[in-house]
Amino acid sequence: MSFFVLVAGAWLGSWAWDDVVPTLREAGHDALPLTLSGLAEKRALPAGQQTHVRDIVDEVERLDLRDVVLVGHSYSGIPVGQAAERLGDRLTRVVFVDSNVPADGASFVSTWWEGPAKLEAAIAGNGGSWAPLTAADCQGQGLTDEQTARLVGGATPHPGDSLAEPAVLAAPLGELPATYVKCLLDGPEPNDDVAVLLTGERWRLIEMDTGHWPMFSQPHELARILLEAAR
Template sequence: MTEFVLVAGAWLGSSAWDEVVPGLRAAGHGAHPVTLSGVGEKQGMPVGRQSHVADIVDEVERLGLRDVVLVGHSYAGIPVGQAAERIGERLARVVFVDACVPADGESFVSTWWQGPAALESAIDGNGGFWSPPTAPEFEGQGLTDEQTARIVSAATPHPGASLSDPAVLSGALGGLPATYVKCLLDGPEPTDDVVGLLAGECWELVTMETGHWPMYSRPDELVSILTGAAGAS
């Protein structure tokens, strides 16, 4: 039995996986959605250096999990990629769902596609938090109105301290067994750093004809991809 540890991206807590968890459990696997400090039901919790990495590692160790597939969506790919190093032999595979990947010494903010200053300004202007998107910003992502409403209602401001936290990696990320899930409505190609990792022997690419939020838009298909990734471990 594979133990899936599921971590959603910015603004979202464990409820993001509500339509994925039942499918994984029905397939005979463990499914453990994690809410990171400072978001969702953990709003107000302090966030400092490596807090989100610790959230993930602590959950694996608290539950005594083995044969672990860590799943990181969007921003959460950064703490998940670091946590994958920390859990050692407990790790079976990492799945990055349309996610950022960590680079030693770099943060989510430092690699922001519009430039660090743009995101820093947005965070500073909102009291140190990144505001969740509004409903119109989800257009073109393959979501129904109901799915968009669920995301918007669940989203909470994201603590800027985690977004500016530099990643700490002791080894080469490309050496980890990994699956990268590219959601094609959010862009037809992975970013250059992911392309480089996919060129190695340990990473595989899977594509989905949906947008950046497949746990909402295509949960059953995502379950199939995750269980397939577990089988590849």
């Protein structure tokens, strides 16, 4: 039996995995969807990126979880990648779902595809947090109107400090046993840093014909991919 630890991306909490968890459990596994500090029901807690890494590691150790498949979506790929290398033999595999990946000394902001200055200005203009996504942000991502309303309605501001703090890696990320799930409606190719990692022997690529939030648009298909990754 594997234990899936599920961490959603920016603006989202554990609730984002509600449609994925039942399929994992029906297959005989267990699942722990996590809310990171500063988000959803934990919105009042201060949070930097290393806080998010500790959120993940501390919960796995507190529950003494083994055979962990650690799943990070979007922003959360950055703390998940750092947490994965700290779990030692508790970790079976890490799965990055259309996500960023950590680079030692780099932050989410520093690698922002439109340029760091634009994201820094957006965070500063919103009182130090990244404003939640809107329905317009979800267009072209394979979501129904109902799915979009649920996603946007549950989103909360994302703590800016977690986006600006640099990642800390003790070893090359390519040494982790990893699956990268690329959602094709969000771009046909992985980012350059991911493409390099996928040339290694321990990384493999899975494609989904959907958008950036597959836990909403194709939850059962995503769950099946996670189950396959655990084998």
